[in-house]
Amino acid sequence: MMKKFLSLFILVFLSATTVFSQNKKEVLMTINGKPVYTNEFKRVYKKNLDLVQDESQKDIDGYLELFIDYKLKIAEAQAQGLDQESAYKSEFSKYRDQLSRNYLFEDKVTEELAKEAYERGKFDIAASHILIRVDYESVPQDTLAAYNKIKSIREKALKGEDFTALAKTYSEEPGAKERGGDLGYFSVFTMVYPFETAAYNTPVGEISEIVRTSFGYHIIKVKDRRAKLPKIGVSHIMISDKKGARTFNPEERINEIYTMLKQGESFESLAKQFSDDKNSAVKGGKLNPFTKGDLRASEFEDAAYDLKTIGDISKPVKTDFGWHIIRLDEKLPMETFEEQKQMLEKKVSEGDRSKLVTTATNNKIKQKYGFKKEASFLPYFDTYVGDDVLKRKWVMEPIPASEEKTLFTIGDRKVGYTDFAKFIENRQRTTRPYKQKEAFLVELYNEFETEQLKDYFKERLEVDNEEYAAVLNEYRDGLLIFDVMNKNIWQKAKNDSLGLDEYYSKTKTDYQWKQRVDADIYSATSESIAKQIQTMLAEGKTAEEIKASLNTEEKVNVLITPGLFEIDQHELPKNLAIKQGVSSIYPNNDSFVVVNIKEVLAPGVKALDEVKGKVLSNYQNDIEASWMESLRSKYKVDINNKALKRIKRDLK
Template identity: 80%
Template sequence: MKNFLSLFILVLLSATAVVAQNKKEVLMTINDEPVYTSEFKRVYKKNLDLVQDESQKDIDGYLQLFIDYKLKIAEAQAQGLDKESAYKSEFSKYRDQLSRNYLFEDKVTEELAKEAFERSKFEIDASHILIRVDYESAPQDTLAAYNKMKTIRERALKGEDFGELAKTFSEEPGAKERAGALGYFTVFNMVYPFETEAYNTKPGEISNIVRTSFGYHLIKVNDRRAKMPKIVVSHIMISDKKGARNFNPEERINELYTMLKQGESFESLAKQFSDDKNSAVKGGKLKAFTKGDLRAPEFEEAAYALKNIGEISKPIKTDFGWHIIRLDEKLPMETFEEQRLSLEKRVSEGDRSKLVTTATNNKIKEKYGYKKEANFLSYFTNYVSDEVLKRKWKMEPIPTAEDKTLFTIGDKAVKFSDFANFIDARQKTTRLFRQKDALLVELYDEFETEQLKEYFKDKLKDDNEEYAAVLTEYRDGLLIFDVMNKNIWNKAKEDTLAVQEYYAKTKDNYKWKQRVDAEIYAATSDGFAKQIQTMLAQGKTSEEIKAALNTEDKVNVLITPGIFEIDQSELPTNLAIKEGVSDIYPSNDSFVVVFVKEVLASGYKTLDEVKGKVLSNYQTDLEKSWMESLRKKYTVKVDKKALKHVKRELK
């Protein structure tokens, strides 16, 4: 058993060594640049079914295609196409999109979306107290605000009335009138830290102190209820906000209610009388909603009080006016999968996106190793002038002795000068700040995130073979398109004189066969075909024949006029090529008669008639001669031993 285990380990190690060797085995060199067997095998397996020429499906034949492919890429790089801004921008966008599949962002986003979905099943009724202080406030102001809120919380916990405390201390507009009441809210209605604290606090209890961009908050949760499924209703609204009216809005809504009870159409009355013009054109129908979505709690209560589809409410009053509501549909609760895209979109666009960024950064740091080397703030506070707050700071080079390492990620050291360049470029588009320190901290966070992601993307090519292969294919595809566009396609399109010369040299390839100028009549029966023959002999036109044989309900003849080469599929087989009316030719389920107006002799096609084909053939010949020049320009050496390994493995 011990010997077997040793042998197994030896075989495994040998196999691993062979795989590792094969991955780096050089198949050929182009001007001494290596091309590995692993790339050839991957491309061969992936594209074999797309090769149309059977002679190129064997490995030797396909190798020639592969060499052409690599020569085009080499030439694109030689012409500097990989340095073009349009190429770099397109490639960067694709790399960013592709790397998201390997970065941790999507997983964190999904987790936050699932959390939001679970929270969305409930609504919170809460009151709160706010002590204002923003993130740019001085430390002493921030501490004073916190201590003030801490005292308020202690009083609330001892039993003082929360509403009275809100009236006395809360700095939120309208707090005195509402006693801090927020009403019911659900996920995404509040900033994320506030939402989290509210959902983590039990009904009847006081929350911990929570910090947001507005300041310090204290929350009392009054109630927590399950969110109702969405419903669809229609309504008729009579506004009481339209100033002087020649009728009483309440009387009008009661009159409409009476008409509905008499059997009048809800949709018709809504279109004619409702003051909600957006819904009136749709017969009063509103978008699906649930409790808390509308700014009219009385409307929501009345709508949810309706139990049966088609049931109509009595007139009810809201801040918008008078309404009659009809229940149209009760919708089932949506699953997470049904809401996934919209939830993930809201996560990525809202304040939760900062959590995604932080979690992603931490995972990159853990994966590659991260070390903060020097504190940037004290240096950059002096180095960067207050002009940066006006977006007018002029960067000065940082002396070598002062250019410390800001942080290291893996084997990369990020310097003070790197951050200085970032500030210089970013200041023009950042939001306005009052405090320089706050601006520098925010810019540093952005800069660190950018550097971490760039390092991750660079390392991903080494860490993940699949990612590297897909990225290489896309890069090569862009370069080949650009080099072909520059050297073949655009050249052929723009050089009209060369195309004319090419046509003149190859015009024997573009000749008409004998043709007929004819009308082809396809009839549904032999009887109709005979009628067509008779009418054509009488000199009737195609329009007259169609009018005589076709009706509004039934088509008995289809007519196809045109000029046709004698072997075109539209013409019957064995058609007698002569002017006049032909015999009847059965064709599938039709009976065909051909009226030949003129027999045209064979001859050359004009350039305008075959321009597309001439251009395509010219491009093919141009590419052929171009590829011959590339094979002379670049030295290609194929390793016969490596090719033999490839053949053995692929066969």
């Protein structure tokens, strides 16, 4: 709920940009002397008018009140110091990083790598490999020894020695003796990028050149190259086995539905009536197309791809989500690059390809603003930083002024030794372990230089690009709105159990049960079966007796759903006569429904536990209304009426 609130405010209210306010503008109002400009109000009014649902707030005066409330919340958030909180700064920094990607040079490099991944992704590779372990921190003699070892193994393989036997004998990969280096089939983004590149560039049946990764040296034998499976479209019926205390056995229910499908019952109708996946149930069970690996349920994917002909239906399949019956609806062609572009670029930016992107981006920023290295960092920092940095316990000592130097200059910014020292002290706690201090310092320097280059670019971007500045400031204020509401309204209401009880006591007549029935709902496959159910109920037969009489292992004629139902719940037939006893027969989605109403419950007040979420929401609204009154008293708002008249004239 809170995140939705934040998204709504980001859409509905766009704050003025610092760039705009630098120009000479007409002041619409002041809040404790701080100006708010007319162009800001006009811009947000025109952009967001259609999003305002309250008709009274769509005219200028009504919208102005909404806008003032928004500005007061921003002022209060700043007064409470929420813009200085570490969580706020971290969240804003993440968004700035994401937004600036649209303007950074890295997008072009990312797109090129995404295109490469798309072409590779048309195929799966089956391969084996041999690994000789050595990491990037190893001393030169160990690195050379590992290289010579993998080189001699490759020569043996090229002369015809069995690759699997070589892997079992020499490979240092865990499990190599059992698997013989076999990796099975894999595709893009499955392996580290250098390994993937070598595998895709090696013809089937041949052995790759030696390739180095963070794990060590590899040689790869490519055994097969097959076209990737295209996406398929399926429908399913799901019976969850995690939906609380069910009144029926989920496995028994899915088998009953499977029997009904074999009898010729409509898949769509059964999905609409009984599937617990409500998002797909309303569409007759239809799911979005997928390929292997897209879903977090390999059992489901395997069963779906085992269906060969359109219309084929699987036997019940068990996954972590429950029980499923799957029908094959369509086989789709491979997606185009444009269709996959967003997903591919996300994977490029998050995986080891990102290092290539970073290098290219850094070079572009250096070229744009000018970059000059002033002093070498390693000789000084190798002595200045103690070995305890490898244990993440190094404490920075101030660098004397006589020793302070400029590391590099980017544009008009000079970055010095002290800046880097602070970075080391903070970053040491979150980086991966290192064995050698020198290698660690080189890695940290590369990270530091990248961070400084990107920060400079982003700062310049907010000054140079009005569009970017506007969107960034919009999110900045949106975060503050979320934080101030969370602190003063949402958490306050959530933690005030006594206040919630008192509020419920005052307003409990607003939370009423409608008329309800304690009933068993019988869904029959035919009208004649429904008539038999009516007769058996009249004879005093129980639900279990009716089920045992009408259903067999080969054929399911009735499904029974007991429970308490409000009279307008979708499980009950429309126009059901609400009275104790056995109902008439009601046609419903290709079945025939009989309801045995055991008790009719009168309307009444719901207990707090039954409506706690709704009561809490209303209590929050009540607290917010009082809080806004206090803000209106705390802050002085002065409206420039001449400016307001001009706005009304311009927006008329």
